[in-house]
Amino acid sequence: MTFPITPRNVVAALVAIGLLLLPLYSHLTGNIFILTLFTRIVIFALAASSLNLIMGYGGMMSFGHAAYLGIGGYAVGILSFEGIGSGFIQWPVALAVSALFALVIGALSLRTRGVYFIMITLAFAQMAYYIVSGMSRYGGDDGLTIYKRSNFDGLIYLSNRVQFYYLCLGCLFGGLYLIWRIINSRFGMVVQGVRSNEQRMQAIGFHANRYRLVCFVIAGTICGLSGALLANNTDFVSPAVMYWTRSGDLMVMVILGGMGSLFGPVIGAIVYLVLEELLSQFTEYWAMIMGPLLLLIVLFARGGIMGLLGRLRLG
Amino acid sequence: MVNSLADPLLRVENLVRRFGGITATDNLSLNVMSGELHAIIGPNGAGKTTLISQLTGQLAPNSGTIHFAGRDVTRQPAYRRSRLGLARSFQTTSLLPDFSAIDNVAIAAQAHDGHSFRFWGNARKEKHLRDAARSALTRVGLEARADVPVSELSHGEQRELELAVALATKPQLLLLDEPMAGLGVTESARMVALLKELRREVTIVLVEHDMEAVFALADRITVLVYGRVIACDRPDAIRNNEEVKRAYLGDQHVVVAHG
């Protein structure tokens, strides 16, 4: 595998190294906050990457991706509540339920295209939100506290911040590697081709929607994993994590970083969440700045950050 | 040589397609025999592309039947017909713009090489797919441009690539929708020569406006006017058919080619 020296790749490599060394920096400076912040960022980077798979590579603009954060989170939360604390059970359940939900919602939503698809994925995710809000046994609107993080029988202690951070980072890098392999596989070729020119792909013999659906399910499953990680990170899960504006946040991360670039969502998640953090220290009304900023980005910076970097030339 | 005693490879019966008040395909019947090069001509608006789209499955007819290789494919979706051996090139170039020429062809080859639910191995490294793609590119004369992104190919090269993509699906029947659209003189001649070669291996249905090419290549010609077949015969007969001349060839300067 060749690794060309381009601005994009250099930035990606630097960021990856930075993420790896972060706990060291945190330890040396005594800054715990940055570790917890970046744990959250890494988790969202994984979620955004899974969205990028269907949006950037698959051309499916799903506005309901945050639902899987909730599903994964509630799988952990509900099982923990009911006395099942083992991560070996919780996490596979999180993945399985996410996959199932993605299968059903995908099968229904993929009967539509374009803006219809956006609206419908939005609506279904909101449906999940309402269902979960209605589950009074599990806290309803107030959410569910998770008293003990997922137990992995001594393999890894999620309550240890550094170990947990590296677990999340491992999931992120593992997820990115998986996505990279998928993109370049036969399956990935078809999915990208379908995004590019569906009619052409049908004409040469591919049942386009079948591939879209499988892609959709894979992405939902990966995001379910992020959900399980997120629930562990906050020791809490509530319907708010799957409110549709959260799906919007994920979309923004993907677009900001650069849709269709492998590392883009990671950059996007970092920039978006760091910006959010900085702005909120600056003013309580940070969304008033973020909102128009988003508008401007859409108007002028197409292709996101990776897109801008891609247009630079070294030397 | 056309074997007229055999069953037609493609049998179209009483095909009807309406768009609101317009009848684009008006009770159309047509047979294509295995091994022949069958041209379909007609003035603009005759419904040629509508017909092709119904044959390949992009458009569903209102009534009528289509049989391919003995099977009723009238209700089959496009991807299934492709798998049965029915390939198509598009009138308006329809390629995968984000991919290179060879990728375009390789994906087409991939479609007919087992299933594509493989998530791990690098598809671009599958030797037999790449080889099949390269040979299709060589046939149309594009082997030197294999790694060029489609967006950087000239119009003529894109038309050739369309053909390569269709070929890579190893078709029994090749439906070509104006493959020479927008081609210059040299490129057209090259395309005609290519089609002359291909006709020995695959049955071809050719929709074209380029009369010189049509009369040079076709075994039989079907003339379409307002969605209806007004004549279906050998080129000589068509050239002399009064109704055809009136409806279509009358105003055109036809270069009489030597069949």
Place this chain on the structure above:
Amino acid sequence: MLVLVEQSLNGLQFGLLLFLLAAGLTLVFGIMDFVNLAHGSLYMMGAYFAATFVAWTGSFVLGALLALGATLLLGMALEFIALRHLYGRDHLDQVLATFGLILFFNDAVRLIWGPAGLALPLPAWLTVPVQIIPGVYYPAYRLSIIVAALAVAALLYVVVMRTRLGMLIRAGASNREMIGALGINIKLLFTLVFGLGAALAGLAGLMQAPILTVQIGMGENILILAFVIIVIGGIGSIRGAFLAAIFVGMIDTLGRAFLPDLLRKVLSGAAASTAAPALSSMLIYLLMAIVLVVRPEGLFPAAKR
């Protein structure tokens, strides 16, 4: 029986309100091919403006009219300054840009009016119950919503179907380039249509304000329902939006009112209490799912381009 009549009227009222909201959305989408997520924000602004102007002027009607005007102007200003640059762009770009506007509006409202939300009290003459049929009383205000919304719907129908403006609107929906070629000032037309859409959203917002609280984020909740209605009714189709809205309004209201009792007859008490609210909320989405399976293009799609 009384409850059924009352709840049916509530359903009708809710449905009509949803129609006003959905009509604006589908109008803008049908004519300008523009997806406006901030439509819910305009709904919210209508409510906030109304609460403010009614308090200033002391008159409900005057305050409402001013709020309507303000929302109309806000919509047109928004279109003129920012949104017109997004016509012709990918729908995804429009979704993201207007999503950014939602963030902006929610915080702007919080800045100007505070986080707590407002109340819009009704004048005395609107709080009396009205006897619609002997023995059945229905709140005057809700009745007036029904009447007003039906009037607006009728007006919309007349404008779109019978006037020159409406003809331009319908023509624009099917062929944008053509009406440009006819020399009509497209930009102005679009601004007006957007303003109309905003006014409809604002009207829905201000009419709902006395019944629900006026609060931040109220637009987002109801926007989803507007989307569902458009999907069910068919994009670009006002008639579809009307029928689907009434349908959705009825199902949602009646479902929430009667489903818990129905469930209690079938399931145990505890199970029914848990399932009922969830199921009531889900009802609309189940409906949408069914429509998607059976007729993906919607029940009454507008004529194709």
